[in-house]
Amino acid sequence: MKHRIHPITMPKWGIEMQEGTINAWHCAVGSAIARGDPLLDVETEKIVNSVESPVDGTLRRVIADAGETRPVGALLAVYADADVTDAEIDAFIASFKAADASFEPEAPAAAEPAPATTAAPAPAAEGESKVSPIARRIAERLGIDVSRVTGTGRHGRVSKEDVEAYAQARGLMPADGGQPAAPAAIDNTPTREKMTSMRLTIARRLTESKQSIPHYRLSVDVDCAALAAKRGEFAASGRKVSLNDLLLRAVALTLVEHRDVNAQFAGDEVLRFPHADICVAVATGGGLTTPILRTADTKDAAQIAAEVADLAERARGARLTREEITGGTFTLSNLGMFGVDRFDAIINPPQVAILAVGAATDRAVVRDGALAVARVMTLELSCDHRVVDGAVGGRFLAALKQRLENGEF
């Protein structure tokens, strides 16, 4: 098939898919791209996936930018041969008719933004008072004796609004917040950005974790001398590993000896794992993601360094597979690079613990009764008390400190 102009449209990937969000373009306007190369990443409610180039061509026009959500079939970009003029492309775009994959009946009606005006409630009439089922349900939920509520509906029927008004008046239910007064002089209008589905997922999971898991934290200072020495050994043999890679290995080795921490909480069961699948927190443009370093305890620091680098790079390009971000038995989050001394992290459920790593800094320490300067970092372990008791967490952290300071990794 020879096409001088070829449209790139929002793909349909599943029976139920209706729209997708563009996460990233991998190709700039004007550049040539071969059939099968990744062209852009699209995020749906279910997955992030790459759209491969369907033909060889040159990307001449991008119509929808990263971050935008478009229905299935919408025009996203245009390929064209070099001899196609801009005017021809404009004409192609103007005449392009998108596939209509909507499940709505009838022709899609034009949106009407005007708010619906509701008629004033009819005055209460004499006679028996009735209660709408939904009002009864709300009253029951709020523990309100519905016979005390004055009905304003037809024939004095008690409506949902009546119960809610009654409840609000008595502080049984929060009232709608009033509009804050606008600042007078300085314009401080916020920009608005739609949260990506990934960001919404992060928000939901972290809220769930913070609200439902009884967190407690333990912290310990670790002398980094042995870590630095080990890193030096690697560097001497020409292999580059970071402090964090070494830390991952030490954590993995400690986890498999403390399976109470290398665990998941599953309702009425605790799953303890023989190997450590450690989630490594990576900040990406789209938000936090935690790819998993599988069976970290079986890998040496150099292997870990290579895998983490690969995972982090693909995480930033939103090219991780579902398997690579599902599961995990423990999470390590390191904010040392920002100079953060210590912080407390939120557990990534169904895991039961997370380790927050601060910056290694020179600090005054007491050694053999005298003040000395040592490179020290603070580790803070957040534990789920439903599964990990204080002594269990404490033992784990002590063992980790010992391993790190003795160079056993």
Next chain:
Amino acid sequence: MRQLSMRDAINEALHIEMARDPRVIVLGEDVSGGAGGTSGQRDAAGGVFGVTKGLLPKFGEDRVIDTPISESAIIGAANGAALAGLRPVAELMFADFLGVCFDQVFNQAAKFRYMFGGKTACPIVIRTATGAGMNMGAQHSQSMYALVTGVPGLKVVVPSNAYDAKGLMLTAIRDDDPVVFFEHKALYPRKGPVPEGDYTIPFGEANLVREGEHVTVVAIGRMVPFAEKALDALAKDGITADLIDPRTLSPLDDETIYESLEGTGHLVIVDESPPRCSVASDIAGLVASNAFHALKAPVVQLTPPHTPVPFARELERAYVPGPQAIEAAIRKLLKGS
């Protein structure tokens, strides 16, 4: 409040009830998926619409049972397990497949208790995906609830939103009678507020979705959000309606309809099943018998035509009653009176 899709709301209800009651089992085609596959991955489907996703990892293969493609055996086995003390939730992938296993539904499950003189009960739930709108053709798009509503002994549920779906599912599983639970596939992704934890919605109690003066609209399943859209448009002209969502077709809360008609005198019934011997015609008949004096105009039954569900997009869009058709029907009814 937390927003959940209807899919996730039903999934949550199944999680809650399976955790609470060890007698509850789930069985059907691909309810987990991946058994006997080459990837070794179980829970590879979680039902073809993902409603039962996550149940197998949590409750295990004994209680989350993938079956061969054998609808009669699925419903029959659920019946037998129910008689023997379990509380099965059987999935029929599409409601159209009732055609394959209808004996087990209407000769067996529906009649055990009566035939056996009240000596036993058959507490099964048949979950099934219903409705048109996704161009799945004549054998995957039907609304067949009228067919089971007419069978004494069966209870019939058609939720219109996520909140109701969760509460009704918990009631359905706890109910001691056989329940057919129709889940509209176009509503699965639709989100609405759903509280955490355990709550139930009683059978036989309609939801008065909106209150108004001029007309009573009874709508079922996906027709409820469509009717709300139509009423939004009518409100601009000062036309308001009582919008009644029966939620359960058997038992049916007909009292709420009569009561509403006392105020409005006008009735529009919106039903996605074909017009003859439908839920719409059933309600119209009940109203004619029990609330004739309240009617100021003939009852309007807004349904698809008496045809199978067509495939082409244009045909299916013409087939399903939508917001504009509902709006037009109400305007016409009120103008005529």
Next chain:
Amino acid sequence: MQLSRDQLLRAYRQMKTIREFEERLHVEIQTGEIPGFTHLYSGQEAVAVGVCEHLTDEDWIASTHRGHGHCIAKGCDVPGMMLEIYGRRDGLCKGKGGSMHIADMTKGMLGANAIVGGGPPIAVGAALACKLRRNGRVAVAFGGDGSSNQGTVFEAMNLAVVLQAPAIFVFEHNGYSEHTGADYAVGSKDIAGRARGFGMPAEVCDGADFFSVYEAMGRAVERARAGGGPTTLEPKITRFFGHFEGDPMLYRARDEVARQRETMDCLRNFRARVTAEGWLADADLDRIDAEVLDLIDRSVAAARTAAPPTAADLLTDVYVSY
């Protein structure tokens, strides 16, 4: 069973047409232009063609939800099928049926069927009609390993034996009933054995090898036409795509399809065999490839711009008269 040059060319063209039809649909479905959901037949071409090359327009077949291959092999009009899949007014079923309900009685095609196990009893009835008319015609019921677990299929097989109907049951054993493996769902793991249990002969053949299917079907059809009653065939095969388009196939090993496209491709096997034997030249096959590609291009282009049905079409064809 030696085929003539024309027969070989025709068999290849049929298989190639099915393959290109399905591979092209796989791409076009992602544009969102095609309504509904679609089950592709890629990988199984040798079964439909190996069976249907023995049949005429007066013989019958009953198909499945994965029916495009059966339709093409039985002679349904390819552009007309494409129009139907796009939901167009001039489609083979006027846009009312769609991918899962393509039928053409003039070609002996009793319809694709969206109910697993819906087809076999229908095929037995068609076979009964052939028997009563003593016209030497047969009826074939296509199904998968999944359908072999339906009660309707058991009933149809028993009835065919009881009536000694000229029916042939073809169970395309592609390893998966939807998202579940046949190793799990087919209890005996032996569909041919089940058929023998009903009292009919049964044969397993290689669904990736046109000649294996063709020869097995030859024996079955000869028996049926001679009044010898029903037969079951169990071609072992795979499908190259998911249960439906959009199925992420989490139940299949990641490289399974890529591997099977290397080892179980009936088109590749056919080409290797006929060129090695010197029956056909590569150039013969390449020419067919180009012609088929052109046919599919034209079919898609026509379907994309064809007129949809009108609202009035909704109400026709429900009854013959009313």
